Amino acid sequence: MEKTNIRALVLEALLLINVEKEYSHKVIDMALEKYSYLSKFDRGFFSKAVHGVIEYRLQLDYIIKEYNKGKRIKPVIREILRMSIYQMLYMDRVPDRAVINEAVNLVKLRRLPGLTGFVNGILRKICSEKDKIVFDDLSIKYSMPEPVLNIIKDNTGDYFEETLDYFLKIKPVSIRVNTSKSSVKDIIKELEDENIRVEISNLNTDILYISGFDKVDEISVIKSGKAYITDASSSMISKLIETKNIKKCVDVCAAPGGKSFLLADKLLKDTKIYSCDISDNKVNIIKENANIQGFENIIPMIADARSFDEKFLDADIVLADLPCSGIGIIGKKPDIKYRLEEDNFNSLAALQKEILDNVAGYVKKDGELIFSTCTLNRKENEENMLYFLEKHRDFKAVDLSLRLDKRVVEKLNESELKKGYLKLIPGRDDCDGFFIAVFRRNND
Structure with missing residues (x-):
């Protein structure tokens, strides 16, 4: 088999993403999947290089601009410079001189021999001065566009830079133990027997952080359904639900199914859980994962969460994990931060209102509506919570401090929990940013 040029593969991926x-x-x-035969080292290099260039794109472009004096650059050359600078600054397994040589080879491979001198020269200059490069602007330092950076600043308090x-x-990858199939203790042993490093989450002891494996989908506990990939943040939904006398649940925006699994794992096996999405x-993804x-x-x-459907009436629990701007998961999906605009925030907040207004009608008396997002934007979180409670006077916010272990309450913001919502801040809670509010329908 002809050896795959891993850097050419990185370049192709970056062109697909950025162009x-x-x-x-x-x-990624x-x-x-296409190049599954690649070695563990090459797969790791590919994933880290592509993900890293996207994460640091703003910073990398700032460096290129400083050394190129703002001249226009062909898209393919820009990607070669981005991936090479990223390697020199943030990856230490390959010597800088080799990184520069490989960059020149990529230029030749792209049949642009007239630009080899330019690429070689600019990269050598950056290499010789990389220890002197400083970023006074937080937007450049953390490669975060100003509008998104401001939202994070307004919603993370003392944990802004963190x-x-x-x-x-x-x-590390986080997985949740399917406790209906196995215990946390047994899963840890099974993982350690495969020489996988394991750490238990401080927020939710059903969540394990794993590292040191090759392919995640080949880990035995994942293949067998004893555990599945999910973040500690979203798993907190399972800690906030009441489990007594629950017969019917509706998960209105369910794909790929993780939140439905949280319910199924915690509730009795005869509880019906309608796991819905729009296509x-x-x-089909939900079906496959549930199996x-x-x-x-x-x-x-x-089912369309915006359209009323009588079959979902009289639900004990309605779970509405709604479309959002995704600011809380930028660490996993970094290109989110480059796509967001003010219109996105307004339209998403409006969509959430529309869905909440609709699905509130499914909740029976004494039933509960769980509203969640994976963003840090107040307009999509706290403001929509207040909107809902103002419009739907037959619902009240639930004091969430009464549903969590005292140890967890002490880690979070107790005053927020008492008001009916849980907000997870990445720099404080070591997980994705996440928001959960619980509303209980009055019995009158």
């Missing part, structure tokens, strides 16, 4: 506007996580996943820093850190493709997990009480269905 063709494909999503980085999809490009598709490439790793959150920006957290987004740029390399993080065949999304519902792996072994949850037979999950009922995948196509």
Whole structure:
């Protein structure tokens, strides 16, 4: 088999993401599936290089501009410079001189021999002065566009820079133990028997952080459905639900199914869980994942969360994990931060209101509506919570401090919990940014 040029593969991926506007996580996943024969080292290099260039794009472009004096650059040359500078600044396995040589080879491979001198010269200059490069502007230092940076600043308080820093850190994969199939203790042993490093989450002891493996989808506990990939943040939904006398649940924006699994794992096996999303493709993903997990009480269905459907009436729990700007998961999907504009925030907040207004009608008396997002934007979180309570006077916010272990309450903001919502801040809580509010319908 002809050896794959891993740097050429990185370049192709970056062109798809930055020029063709494909999503980085999809490009990375598709490439790793197509080139599954790559060594563990090459797969790791590819993932880190592509993800890292996207994460640091703003900073990398600032450096290029400083050394190129603002001259125009062909898109392919810009990507070669970005990936090379990233390697010199943030990857230490390959010597700088080799990085520069490989960059020149990529230029030749792209049949642009007239630009080899330019690429060689600018990279050598940056290499010789890289220890002197400083970033006075926080937007450049943390490679965060100003509008998104301001939203993070307004919503993270004392943990503003810690959150920006957290987004740029390399993080282990987090998995949740399917406790209906196995215990946390047994899963830890099974993982350690495969020489996988394991650490238990401080927020939720059902969540394990794992590292040291090769391919995540080949880990035995993942293949068998004893555990599934999810962040500690979203898993906190399972800690906030009441479990007594729950017979019917509706998860209105469910794909790929993780929140439905949280419900199924905690509730009795005869509880019906309608796991809904808007397309065949999304519902098929839920079906496939539910089958792996072994949850037979999950009922995948196509349904538009904006349109009322009588079959969902009299639900004990309605789970509305709604479309949002995704600021809380920028650490996993860094291209989010470059795509967001003010119109996005307004339209998403409006969509959430529309869905909440609709699905509130499904909740029975004494039932509960759980509203969650993976963003840090107050307009999509606290403001929509207040909007809902003002419009739907038959609902009240639930004091969440009464549903969490005292140890966890002490780690979070107790005053927020008492008001009915839980807000997770990446720089404080060592997880994705996340928002959960719980509303209980009055029994009158």
